[in-house]
Amino acid sequence: MTDRFALLVIPRPGIDELYYRLDEGMAAGPGDIVEIELKKELIWAFVRETTGALPDALRDLPCKSVRRVISDTPLFRDRRETAFLEWLAGYYLFPFPKLIKQIFAPFISAANNLPRRTERAEAPLRPHEPATLTADQAAVAGRIGDRWRRGDTRPTLLYGVTGSGKSELYAALCREQFAAGKQVLYLVPEVSLTAGTLRHLETRLGEKVLLLHSYLTPKKRFAAFSQALRGEAKIIVGTRSALLYPLTGLGLIIVDEEHDPSYKNIEPPYYHARDAAVMKGHLLDLPVLLGSATPSSESWHNARSGKYHLERLTRRANDRPPPPVRLFPYHGDTYLPSELVDAVRDGVARKEQTLFFINRRGFSTIALCRACEEIQKCPRCQVALVYHKRKNALLCHHCNFSRPVAPCAACGEEDLSLEGAGIERLAATLRELFPAASVVSIDRDSLPNETALSKELAAIETGGHDLIAGTVMISKGHNFPALRRVVVKHADFLLSLSDYRAAERCFQVVTQVAGRAGRFDLPGEVWAEALKRDHYIWNYLPSYDFEGFMTEELEWREQLALPPFSRLAVIKIVAPTEEKADATARAIYDDLRRKFAGKKVRLLPPVAPPLQRIHNKYRRHIVLSAPSLRSVSPLLADLIALHGKRRGIIVTCDIDALSTVQV
């Protein structure tokens, strides 16, 4: 009998990996989930690899046996899938065992079992309605498909203006993968976009589409993952976390709206799903298609420098010009020009819809005491509380703290002034101005779940509402046939952020939301409220000159050695007291200065981020930039390990951070 041992990833703090014996007949292999006994407790573990012999140092030590295999089939059949997760953990400085725990722990019960397979009646497929590609779309699809058939899997950036029919092109390329017996992973930036994408793909392809995202219950998510793993669905639509699951027969990864910052995980591991998708494609030797009407500066730079193939769709599918943009000045939070009000009123009479976009939740963004002029802040996070009229309360958008509007927390005065406008105030203004219109508000507070959102989106699609007030939730990926007009309140508000990426974000948000207008038979028009008319963004945005804008944007970024011409890392320190946060940040900063002395690394002293206290924890950030993080990362990993060991202190590092000013 030959000995067999398994190197197990242990999802417990302080223990990374252990060897366990595989007794005869125990059919566990790499990628399996098994049950073991550890410190008199039965726990699950992940088989990283199997071997015939223990390392020399362990050879004479007793070795416990694996008790049983929990998974029916190996979850990672392809070694390269595990390699991808190892890369992700290594690159984003996150322990591999913790990553495995994050992925699988939600699925495994207290008794160490995976959810059982339940046979459910499949929902009938939607009627198959294939679309015919326009000449432009067909040409682009042809070129992309040719390259893939030749085995050229270099990533492709598809820059297609809004309404150019990128989704139709994706569907056509999916069909080619199906014909080759392959699966497609289709990533969207937000859960709210998954339902619409599913509908579109099922209709166009006549194939079952699986959803895989973190809003599904663990049981449903595991069921979807298992079905995908068994190859029972050809296309999987998911958000960033879907990328972490291994699939069988994956042939293509599509990253739609690749510019969207939602692809970046906002907690450790701070992975960027777009970048990770490119890496997964490289490791699994499969093509990756990134699509956007406003590509990110990184992807644009990569496409222009030849790292990605670049394909363009510069005309709308309906052959109409893009909706013209008219700027109007800021004259108050609820101001709308009279010409616009008249146009909207006429539109309501003709059953044409208007979308009003404002990227702020709540009714008023500031509650100010009239007596002592104190802005009411969250006692736990020290950020301004937002007045929500529906709840008649002041809310913290970071920790969900809630309190009645009055009295003032500082002086007890009852009279508070509610300043600034959010979506609730905008919707109320619309109801006042257009009493005959049906007004719907599309934001997280009005529509707290998927069902409510889907219902309202369907109502908008069928003309059930005249006016739509929406936050960023409505700004991309939706097609509303009767939507004629888009009004963007505070269009350049994002420019007031002191962040190098502010103009890029502003261009993206305004272009995306403007792109909802006139996608079908009606010609569109866009009204944008501009506070900073002299900013260079306004030289390009009204004519949708993305390439001109990006050329100017990248020129000054290169001069200042900002991303994508350098890499950013933000070291984040969280401590229970302000003193500990300062002391730890200072110690790390001093260590970094010593280690990087003489190297091409720019280091900014520790700062308190805009949200310096959240949940009663104090935060400090250290920003580091370097031409490349390759040689920097190992040193950062050491520092995190060293300083993160102190009681109550958490040190993490956001590799390839999207912003220098992180909240």
Added chain:
Amino acid sequence: MNIAKGIAITLCAALLLCACKGSSDETRLKRREIIYHFSDMKEDCVALFGEGAIRNITPAQALADLGENLADLRYIGIENGHMHIDLPWPYDDIDVPVNMEKNADALHIKGIYGKISLSFTAYAFDENSAVLRLDGKFCHAMPDLLKENVLANCIKNVVKKIRNVRD
């Protein structure tokens, strides 16, 4: 006694492994697989030995065909004394000047900083075919699997390209 026995067992095992590996590699080459093996090296380096059989070709022709494809291998392009290594974002590509040495039996390409080297050789496999072999080394501060991927794709790609023309 124990040490001698241990050495004997180790030698037998090594011989057995070599024998197994040799025969299985040959079988795989006959099955038209492109095979490769990696070995870890010190200081951020990986080494690869990989080979693939090509029909209707002599070893000399295989090396000549290789020369025609150097500019456009999968992740590597060698042209005008420079090697470009195409790495996936978020890594930056690598550009390095190389020295090339060519003789009847081999083509050696070495980066001038000693961090990458590719040695191609060819030998007759059977009457009608030859095997193109790559011994490569790649050192860089990045995960091994990325370096392995670059080297493995290099041999896979060049063998496939020559096969497309020759057999």
